[in-house]
Amino acid sequence: MHLESIYEEASTQQRTPEELAIDHVEDDCGHESGIECQNGACLDHQCHCNDGFGGCSCEVPDENECKNRPCDVFAHCTNTLGSFHCSCFPGYTGDGFHCQDIDECQHPDACGINAVCHNIPGNYTCDCLQGYEGNPYNGCADIDECSYPGACAPGAVCKNSEGGYLCACPPGTTGDPVQGNCIDVDECLGAPCGPGAICANIPGSYVCSCPPGFAGDPYRQCEDECSSSPCGKGAKCENLVGNFSCVCPTGYSGDPKISCTDINECARPNACGVNAQCSNTEGSFTCSCPGGFSGDPHVFCQS
Secondary structure, eight states: OOHHHHHHHHHHHHSOHHHHHHHHHHHHHHHHHSSOOOSEEEETTEEEEOTTEESTTSOEEOOOGGGGOOSOTTEEEEEETTEEEEEEOTTEEESSSSEEEOOGGGSTTSSOTTEEEEEETTEEEEEEOTTEEEETTTEEEEOOGGGSTTSSOTTOEEEEETTEEEEEOOTTEEEOTTTSOEEEOOGGGGOOSOTTOEEEEETTEEEEEOOTTEEEETTTEEEEGGGGOOSOBTOEEEEETTEEEEEOOTTEEEETTTEEEEOOGGGSTTSSOBTOEEEEETTEEEEEOOTTOEEETTTEEEO
């Protein structure tokens, strides 16, 4: 065995596994390029050069211009053999030496419907508008706030709208429909019914009615039933509680709902006294003693 081989074997036995692995990687790079990796480190079959060197095997002295930061603060510097290259970061535009933010919100389809776009350095975000929910990048849908318990005050009516909702007290009530409550209004305090009518307050409204013995439209006027002359000709109307009655007056007869006619009392036997004369009048009659007679005509007239 040659002395050189003995020294090489001894050297190999004294080296650590990590050092032997590095030799293996360097040998691997050498096999790929045909030249051993110099002034750098071999990683994944590629030679990564130390600062100040370049080339496939880092064998060429090269100045790393990127160390002087020649590019824009929003650009990436790539060193090349004998030169360098600047490229703007994603979300920026320019030549690498001067980069400016791209306003993605200027694109009409940057966000979905019912969403608002916020431009930020190098990027953008989307948020659903107030009253909407969903994925702001695909589209936001209206929230039905009225489906939430307690959206409005007790007794209030909730009406959903695009991007919001409205609380209102129903007709006949008043109050704060959002934070307070809705209470009934006593409309009868304003005397809304017709003359002579009775007003009754009910939740959210009121009712007008004519009192017993009166008729008509309670929202306009209530009148005594007899005021409309419901009885027949010559008859007398008598108002009762909740009703009325038609009667023929004294001295008249017939159907009081149709007509009352005068009674001829003189046609009755003995309407007047003996020898007296009877004269019929409307609704009555008179008795008188004829000429040459005297006395009480209702009893006896004497000559």
